[in-house]
Amino acid sequence: MSDPRSALAPAVETRGLRRTFRASRGGAEVLALDGVDVRIERGEIFGLLGPNGAGKTTLIKILSTLLYPTVGSARVAGHDVVLEAVEVRRRIALVSGGETSGYGILTVRECLWMFSQFYGVPSQIAWPRVDELIRIVDLEEQAHTRINRLSTGQRQRMNFARGFVSDPEVMFLDEPTLGMDVNAARSLRAYVLHWVREKPGRTVLLTTHYMAEAEELCDRVAIIDRGRVLACDSAPALRRQVQGGQHVELEIRTPDGAGAVLPGLGDIPAAWGAPHPERGTRTLKFRLPPDRVLLPVLRRLEEQGLLVEGVSTRETTLEDVFIAVVGRGLDEPEASG
Amino acid sequence: MSRGLPASLVLDLRAIRARAFVRIVGSVREPAWIVSDAVFPAVGMCAYVLLYRALGAPRSYETLAVLGGIMSTYWINVLWGMGAQLYWEKQQGQLQLYFAAPCSRMAILTGMALGGLIMTSSRTLVAIAVGFGLLGVRVQAFDPALLVLVFLLTMAALYMLGMLLSSLFLLFGREAWHLCNSLQEPVYFLSGLYFPIRALGALGATAAGIIPLGLGLDAVRQVLLGAAARGLLPVRTEALILGAFIVVFFVLARMALTYLEGLSKREGRLTQRWQ
Numbered sequence: 311m312s313d314p315r316s317a318l319a320p321a322v323e324t325r326g327l328r329r330t331f332r333a334s335r336g337g338a339e340v341l342a343l344d345g346v347d348v349r350i351e352r353g354e355i356f357g358l359l360g361p362n363g364a365g366k367t368t369l370i371k372i373l374s375t376l377l378y379p380t381v382g383s384a385r386v387a388g389h390d391v392v393l394e395a396v397e398v399r400r401r402i403a404l405v406s407g408g409e410t411s412g413y414g415i416l417t418v419r420e421c422l423w424m425f426s427q428f429y430g431v432p433s434q435i436a437w438p439r440v441d442e443l444i445r446i447v448d449l450e451e452q453a454h455t456r457i458n459r460l461s462t463g464q465r466q467r468m469n470f471a472r473g474f475v476s477d478p479e480v481m482f483l484d485e486p487t488l489g490m491d492v493n494a495a496r497s498l499r500a501y502v503l504h505w506v507r508e509k510p511g512r513t514v515l516l517t518t519h520y521m522a523e524a525e526e527l528c529d530r531v532a533i534i535d536r537g538r539v540l541a542c543d544s545a546p547a548l549r550r551q552v553q554g555g556q557h558v559e560l561e562i563r564t565p566d567g568a569g570a571v572l573p574g575l576g577d578i579p580a581a582w583g584a585p586h587p588e589r590g591t592r593t594l595k596f597r598l599p600p601d602r603v604l605l606p607v608l609r610r611l612e613e614q615g616l617l618v619e620g621v622s623t624r625e626t627t628l629e630d631v632f633i634a635v636v637g638r639g640l641d642e643p644e645a646s647g
Numbered sequence: 648m649s650r651g652l653p654a655s656l657v658l659d660l661r662a663i664r665a666r667a668f669v670r671i672v673g674s675v676r677e678p679a680w681i682v683s684d685a686v687f688p689a690v691g692m693c694a695y696v697l698l699y700r701a702l703g704a705p706r707s708y709e710t711l712a713v714l715g716g717i718m719s720t721y722w723i724n725v726l727w728g729m730g731a732q733l734y735w736e737k738q739q740g741q742l743q744l745y746f747a748a749p750c751s752r753m754a755i756l757t758g759m760a761l762g763g764l765i766m767t768s769s770r771t772l773v774a775i776a777v778g779f780g781l782l783g784v785r786v787q788a789f790d791p792a793l794l795v796l797v798f799l800l801t802m803a804a805l806y807m808l809g810m811l812l813s814s815l816f817l818l819f820g821r822e823a824w825h826l827c828n829s830l831q832e833p834v835y836f837l838s839g840l841y842f843p844i845r846a847l848g849a850l851g852a853t854a855a856g857i858i859p860l861g862l863g864l865d866a867v868r869q870v871l872l873g874a875a876a877r878g879l880l881p882v883r884t885e886a887l888i889l890g891a892f893i894v895v896f897f898v899l900a901r902m903a904l905t906y907l908e909g910l911s912k913r914e915g916r917l918t919q920r921w922q
């Protein structure tokens with residue numbers, strides 16, 4: 311399993327990956343990936359950050375041999391995902407946040423053991439590993455519980471552990487903490503970090519649409535939107551790209567709560583942040599370029615009949631980078647047309 | 648387990664064992680399944696035996712009914728436990744995990760089949776006990792090695808057919824349940840489960856012969872009843888045909904799975920929950 315070609319190759323390397331999906335009854339063909347080139351080194355935690363529909367899952371599926379690229383090629387651990395699918399599968403694992411896995415009739419322990427067998431892990435290695443993972447995802451009390459008696463959260467944690475039973479070289483985590491409670495998500499993120507650092511060469515490709523997850527975990531982040539990688543670097547380097555100026559957050563009165571139209575700020579791109587229904591306001595975020603002052607912007611808002619109730623400025627975050635690169639906030643739908 | 652064997656074979660053997668394990672564990676954990684899988688078929692079989700007895704039919708008919716009851720239990724398992732299985736795995740969102748795993752897909756199906764066979768065999772013990780014990784149904788002196796051989800050939804052919812069906816059913820999507828249902832009834836009839844195959848006439852007998860269940864059953868009857876079974880073909884010929892079924896179904900099942908996997912990689916939808 312540890313042939314030299316594979317051990318030296320980068321964890322992931324794609325060339326001009328493009329993937330289209332056939333239209334669903336009469337609709338237009340969907341372009342899910344539009345020429346993706348990424349190279350992920352061994353030992354990295356690499357994040358794919360992008361809104362829903364950006365193409366993150368499509369990329370992960372191609373890399374995990376579940377989907378053919380329409381054009382282009384990809385290698386995982388030195389092996390072509392189309393031509394050497396089995397070699398790739400030996401070295402990878404895939405966890406998707408929303409999925410359920412396992413048979414209800416089995417206990418957590420049995421179920422994790424079963425999955426390790428599909429990767430050929432000898433049982434004397436598999437059982438201790440299963441027990442360790444059960445400890446890590448905090449299911450010790452449920453170890454002998456049938457999985458059809460687990461709560462959704464417990465089932466999600468078991469599914470996360472499932473990914474690690476085969477000790478893969480490259481781990482694909484597709485929105486692994488989706489819908490998890492905050493504490494569980496935090497401890498699983500900590501484990502991902504620990505897992506990668508524990509043994510040299512282990513690599514993680516993680517997709518997320520949580521900024522904090524990308525920021526906290528990833529050595530490098532690729533910002534992806536509409537099938538294209540728009541920026542790719544470490545979080546500090548990405549932040550430097552948009553440095554200069556001030557990050558401004560205005561609290562604006564919105565009588566009808568959320569859903570107000572984005573006010574025009576001239577040439578300054580802005581995005582809505584979270585609404586505060588209890589105060590009847592919503593945050594408006596933008597970056598004020600170094601050569602500009604705030605007052606004319608506030609005046610402009612006033613002209614549009616908007617009441618500014620609070621002003622704050624802060625450090626650059628990945629979200630600012632995202633807005634600067636993509637032209638809209640992460641949770642905002644695309645403007646049509 | 649691993650000494651001297653090629654790594655990919657060891658992997659597939661582990662996968663087979665693990666997938667079979669699910670079935671075997673399942674068979675002892677759900678009391679409701681034990682009733683539906685073991686007691687219901689046995690009751691149905693009893694009814695036929697008692698009916699033949701009341702009508703004064705030849706004693707060999709009772710044996711036919713018992714054997715029919717046993718074999719139909721396997722057929723139900725092949726249909727619902729094999730045929731509908733991949734479709735069901737897809738609904739559970741689990742198919743994708745199998746397609747991303749390095750073991751062969753045939754190993755997963757073989758594991759299901761082996762587990763199903765073992766589980767069903769434990770169920771048929773009830774039918775055997777009731778039929779040959781409680782009801783005192785009799786067979787003639789027979790060759791146990793031949794019986795085992797014919798039985799195993801029949802089972803291999805049936806479960807290979809199940810593997811093929813499971814891929815086909817996945818392609819048919821939501822029609823799978825209807826297909827399972829519609830296959831259940833005619834097969835009972837055509838295979839002559841509860842009555843001698845000859846009674847169906849030449850056409851019926853030919854149709855039944857096409858189905859490995861009917862053929863296997865006919866062979867088992869001949870081993871247990873001799874001439875009284877009024878067999879379709881000599882046991883040796885039937886065994887050869889069953890062997891051919893095994894090969895053909897295996898090859899077709901592999902082809903169907905390969906096609907299915909290619910299709911899912913092209914379309915991107917097959918392994919997803921809703922097609």
Ligand SMILES: Nc1ncnc2c1ncn2[C@@H]1O[C@H](COP(=O)(O)OP(=O)(O)O)[C@@H](O)[C@H]1O
Pocket residue numbers: 331332340341342360361362363364365366367368369914915916
């Ligand atoms: N099997 C499919 N058939 C048709 N369209 C698809 C299929 N899978 C994904 N898409 C489309 O491709 C685009 C990218 O989807 P996806 O990769 O799932 O995005 P993400 O994971 O970033 O949310 C979306 O527009 C989605 O609707």
Ligand SMILES: [Mg+2]
Pocket residue numbers: 366367368484
């Ligand atoms: Mg996705």
